[in-house]
Amino acid sequence: MSETAPPSEPIFTTATATSRGGGISVTATELGLPIAMRLDPAELWRDPADLAGDILRVxxxxxxxxxxxxxxxxxxxxxxxxxxxxxxxxxxxxxSDADAPDAYEPRSWLEQPDE
Incomplete structure (x- = not known):
């Protein structure tokens, strides 16, 4: 049985994005597979559907x-x-990508971006 050497370059390319407030950070592959996620504890008090939507956007x-x-x-x-x-x-x-400012939909006037 022969062993194959690990590839010299990574199989997947990854990148990290963070929510506007910085409470959600996700590292994912180019295929959209999340491989790491960081949530501030304050995010866990939010409505689960809103939190899930923001995690998906990030x-x-x-x-x-x-x-x-x-x-x-x-x-x-x-x-x-x-x-x-x-x-x-x-x-x-x-x-048009998920990083565009208009891709984020504020849910209240408190989340409106400063202009």
Missing amino acids: CRASAHRAGLARRELLAGTAGLTDDVLDLLGLPRPGD
Whole structure:
């Protein structure tokens, strides 16, 4: 039985995103699989449905960032073209993404961003 050496590069690209208030932080792969999450204790007192929605938004944002990083990696090191990267479903820079300010929907006037 032969042993295979571990890959020299990570199999998945990961990125971390944080909620506006900083209470929720999620690290996810480019496929959207969360691999680490940090919640401030104060977040646990919120309505469960609202908390779950915010966790999903932050997870989508981190997956989008990881997808952009994977796209850059594959375009740079492997020389893949944009057409191939599009077929892989990787996001393009400038796509409407989960990090956009309008992607966050405040639930009360207390959460309105300062302008």
